[in-house]
Amino acid sequence: MPGVELVLCRHCDLLQHLPQLQEGEQAHCIRCDHQLDVRQPQPILRPVLYAASALFMMLLTNLFPFVSLGVAGNRSEMHFFDTATVLFTEYHQALAILVWLFIQAVPAFCMAAVIYLKLGMIYKLPARIWVARVLFMLKPWSMVDIFLMGLLISFVKLVANTDISLGLSFWAFCLFCLLHLRTFQVIDRHEMWSKLAPAPKPAVNAIAGLSGLEQQLKLCQCCTAVVAMTQSHCPRCDSRVYPRIPSSLQKTLALLFAACVLYIPANLLPIMRTVSFGSITDSTIISGFLLMWQDGEYPVALVILLASVIIPIAKILIMFWLCYKARQPAAAKGKFTTQVYLLVDWVGRWSMVDVLVVAILATLVRFDLLMSVYPGVGALVFAAVVVITMLAAICFDPRLLWDQHAVKGDRV
Ligand SMILES: [Zn+2]
Ligand SMILES: [Zn+2]
Structure with missing residues (x-):
């Protein structure tokens, strides 16, 4: 069928036709139900606004006191950045670096990357392919939602013996978590890559309904392109591509x-x-x-x-x-x-x-x-x-x- 895109499911390797989607519609794999593609309304404006707002909230989170704690007349104040620096200065460097990466560096990079990629589509900014590759690689390592849960558990542990007061930064951080979550909800890997660069043309004899492996086709796990078995690297994102x-x-x-x-x-x-x-x-x-x-x-x-x-x-x-x-x-x-x-x-x-x-x-x-x-x-x-x-x-x-x-x- 000319003009109809062929896609491989990343979870079950089934080759299938991707219908032309209207705004707000989703396409799912007919075999394993994995979401293959989605057409987001306002695909550039909404992610940019959410990600920019999230970054602004991250800035506010680092500017003001986060939480203060009182015990028997003594008071201790914590800034958000202290979570990593206190551990670092006390010979727990490995733990400090992990915490800093999971709650600051990776989430901030992901938000900045979304803005760069979306604006990059309009202004043809350089290194878009590299930024997109790193974004989808780092996404699972952003743990701000888990940190928020950790904060709530810590407060329950402390509330019996101490006097806790929440600073401005705490509320900014809660908003950051929501906006960060929302940003990832309104971007889709297949949709984003199809707008960053055209997908390579699949083999003319490819048959929907058979697995990619049977037809000497393989999926680029990074950008979702369908690549011929003879090619070692993806023509679109230059990632190494393996059948498995x-x-x-x-x-x-x-x-x-x-x-x-x-x-x-x-x-x-x-x-x-x-x-x-x-x-x-x-x-x-x-x-x-x-x-x-x-x-x-x-x-x-x-x-x-x-x-x-x-x-x-x-x-x-x-x-x-x-x-x-x-x-x-x-x-x-x-x-x-x-x-x-x-x-x-x-x-x-x-x-x-x-x-x-x-x-x-x-x-x-x-x-x-x-x-x-x-x-x-x-x-x-x-x-x-x-x-x-x-x-x-x-x-x-x-x-x-x-x-x-x-x-x-x-x-x-
Ligand atoms: Zn599937
Ligand atoms: Zn690729």
Whole structure:
């Protein structure tokens, strides 16, 4: 059909026709229901306005006091940037850099990149392709929403013994989180790339309803272009293109075993040291949960149990199961396994909430011997577990969950 675009689904590798969409319409994969394309109303103005407003809120967040805390007549004031700098100056550099990247550098870069790309389409700015590649690579590592959840948990932990007052920056940060979320809702990978540069023409004999692998076609995971098997790099974005992520299962399994090994010290080592009226208490993830439970803070205790114990263990076990499933015959896998993969991929980053709670408490609670909180080495090890399991999900190729499904002649 001339004029109709052919696309490969990034989750199931099915080649299909992409209909001409009207404003506000979406196109989904007919086999796995993945969103292939969406036509956003005002595709340039709205993302630019949301991202610019988000950046302005980020600026305000850094200008004014964030939160102040009072204990027995003493007061401590925290600025947003302190979350990273306090940790950095106290020999927790690795944790400080992670926190700074997740809550400041990556979110700010993503917002600036959206503005640059959208304006770049009008003014033909240089390096647009490179900026778009980095934007979609960094998107999962922006954790401002998790930081906001960490703040709320920290406040519940502190509210019984301290007097908390929220500064202007806190409210600016809440608005930043909303605008940041909204910006990503109004941009679509396929739509953005189709406006940045024209997609390469697919092979003339390509047949919709068969997998890309069967027709010597592969998907550029970065820009969604359909590329011939003979081409090593994408003609549009210059990314390396593979029919499947090379050694996907081996890489995923290696990372999962590393996460299993690190998960043991992450639970045994203290994640936080609390000094209260001169006495020192080290707490692990489990003892932190038990303490909250005994204090009657059941909702927060359950959030900590869910984020720090249940989600990481479930994610590791489910990823092992998916690796096993990927090697099974076609009948044993398909849409359900893909949906499970997408769920664990999305939910896994929320495990970082406990690490961010430690970073927030360590910045905020500074009253020397009266009451102080210091991060423990367990927090860094646990952060490593979360990062490694996120990398494991990235290395896993969900198209393996459909292979052998679309055998020759099996049209969908
Ligand atoms: Zn699909
Ligand atoms: Zn590409």
